[in-house]
Amino acid sequence: MAERVLNSQAGGIGSTAHEAVYRRLRERIFFGGFLPGHAVTLRGLAEELGVSPMPVREAVRRLIAERALAMQGNGRVVVPLMTRDKFEQVLFARAALEPELAARALSRLSPADIEVVAQVDDDIDSALLNGDAEGYMRGNFRFHFMIYRQAEADMLLGLVESVWLQFGPFMRMAYGRIGTQGLEDHHQAALEAMRRRDEAGLRAAIRADIGQGMGFIGDAMLSPLQ
Amino acid sequence: MAERVLNSQAGGIGSTAHEAVYRRLRERIFFGGFLPGHAVTLRGLAEELGVSPMPVREAVRRLIAERALAMQGNGRVVVPLMTRDKFEQVLFARAALEPELAARALSRLSPADIEVVAQVDDDIDSALLNGDAEGYMRGNFRFHFMIYRQAEADMLLGLVESVWLQFGPFMRMAYGRIGTQGLEDHHQAALEAMRRRDEAGLRAAIRADIGQGMGFIGDAMLSPLQ
């Protein structure tokens, strides 16, 4: 099944330097240490990654276009902050798009594919038991995109990837602050629906997963701050 | 009301050269002569726009990230072709996102705003009468985004802009080939719903407008080709 779940765009092998920088930055934004508000510099990243500033410029420009990074008025590049408004929009967009992707993927998922996804879910449970926030996020990402990728709907997948990139750093900060205790795993219903080939059930399960997972961090994080 | 409907992103004034190039390319992709399949070159655009290749590189990179342009395996940059699959995804994404934007905008639309939108719709009718395909497209774009912009939901607006950029060149080619006769104006229902402050009615009207407008060109264009 899909090995390269990230970077669905422009199926190219992507052997250019700026492509590699793009992937590494994307990985760090989503799973690494780039928290909301963190400022990055072109030359700094270039030196850190061992390349000239040029590929970094292109990668950062691309990430800004995907709203994974933001450029403030003075030209400085930062990881965007989350606001209640933006969070609600993310929640809506996910609920509007992801169940459809899952439904489209259903007919293309082989029983073997489904069991691979089930294994990922086991890993998620282990991560939750161990309080491993990053492991949970990586697993959750893999769980969803292994499914969505099978939909073979690049256009919708691109929209959803952009949405995930926008709330990723916030989610990471949230789990870092409030921990993973209290998080439940709502993926079982999705797995059962997939095994039953129940499209309506899968849509509902994905929708429930989004609502509950996002509600969890939304309640915990956004009540205090504004 | 919103003068700058295009380029919602990163509210900056955008006085940099690559920002200007980006806006001009975007304008041409959507309303100008860039048809699907059209190839562009960095140096060619640079000379044509009277700038160095540098700002063009950044603008093109950004447009590729938004999927308004595509890079083929050999590195050449082209305006992407439309496929039936992609068209269906565009249709779904529009129907999933745009009614929500319209609904969110409703409470912020003043009666004066609504009448401005109504005037735009009059212009659309004139364009349709004259068979002015570009006028129709400009008017249709303004009609929708004058409303959506009032929703003050940048994240969702960005998704919708990306979607429009992806079907814009195809729609232009479609109207150029099949003309605008047969196009009906389904905006009246939306205007009446707005005047009534009828959120459900507005959602339904926008959804109907999308379904019928897109169905019109989808039926005409995508049956023959593949």
Add this chain to the structure above:
DNA sequence: GCGGTCCCATTGTGATCACAGAATTTGCAT
């Protein structure tokens, strides 16, 4: 001790050059 001002380091931006790969054209041989 504290506030303001000047200076320098750092930032993103744009231009120019070098380079490798691809595509097109040219030229030759059949």
Add this chain to the structure above:
DNA sequence: ATGCAAATTCTGTGATCACAATGGGACCGC
């Protein structure tokens, strides 16, 4: 005339340099 091969042009990519503007910090005056 036609098919193939070589060469030349053209492509995007990356590096380096120059520059204006912004930000931070040091220094001085009160």
